[in-house]
Amino acid sequence: MQDILKTLSGKAQSKKRDFKQLAARVKKLKPRDADEVFRELHEEAFEHIDCLECANCCKGLGPRLQKSDIERLAAHLKMKSSVFIDTYLRKDEDNDLVFKNMPCPFLMPDNYCMVYTSRPKACREYPHTNQKNIRSILSTCVKNTETCPAVFEIFEKLPTMLSNGK
Numbered sequence: 001m002q003d004i005l006k007t008l009s010g011k012a013q014s015k016k017r018d019f020k021q022l023a024a025r026v027k028k029l030k031p032r033d034a035d036e037v038f039r040e041l042h043e044e045a046f047e048h049i050d051c052l053e054c055a056n057c058c059k060g061l062g063p064r065l066q067k068s069d070i071e072r073l074a075a076h077l078k079m080k081s082s083v084f085i086d087t088y089l090r091k092d093e094d095n096d097l098v099f100k101n102m103p104c105p106f107l108m109p110d111n112y113c114m115v116y117t118s119r120p121k122a123c124r125e126y127p128h129t130n131q132k133n134i135r136s137i138l139s140t141c142v143k144n145t146e147t148c149p150a151v152f153e154i155f156e157k158l159p160t161m162l163s164n165g166k
């Protein structure tokens with residue numbers, strides 16, 4: 001996995017144009033068909049990709065934290081929300097709250113998440129490729145091919161899936 005991750009970003013950037021064209025084709029599908037194509041490829045990818053061998057999203061991307069995420073995490077850590085914010089968070093260029101530093105402060109050396117049961121909603125949903133209305137987040141998915149080997153694989157397999165009439 002580490003070898004795959006070393007070259008992932010470069011490979012995804014070199015294929016960005018192709019991936020954008022594929023996203024444009026998916027955009028033309030009916031919403032339910034587009035969701036079904038992604039759901040199928042998502043399940044296929046995660047049959048053999050183990051997040052615990054990867055953790056690339058926890059090392060480089062990190063979630064935006066909503067108020068409910070902060071309250072849940074602060075309660076988990078037995079801290080006040082204000083202390084949690086001061087200790088771990090900063091505002092990014094869009095004024096969203098994100099972790100001050102990456103890798104995520106809750107990522108453990110064995111790639112387990114220290115706050116797994118209380119992790120932010122965005123962490124639970126990443127890489128979003130099995131979510132409904134996939135057509136609304138296709139540009140995010142293309143961007144995520146640089147970070148997530150599963151999303152990269154999904155885009156690599158899209159041409160075959162689309163030419164099979166899906």
Ligand code: SF4
Pocket residue numbers: 057058062063104105106107108112113114115116119120123
């Ligand atoms: S909170 Fe957990 S799942 Fe989310 S980025 Fe940190 S280590 Fe990863």
Ligand code: SF4
Pocket residue numbers: 049050051052054055056057058126127147148149150151
């Ligand atoms: S969601 Fe993707 S980037 Fe994150 S750990 Fe799993 S395979 Fe890696």
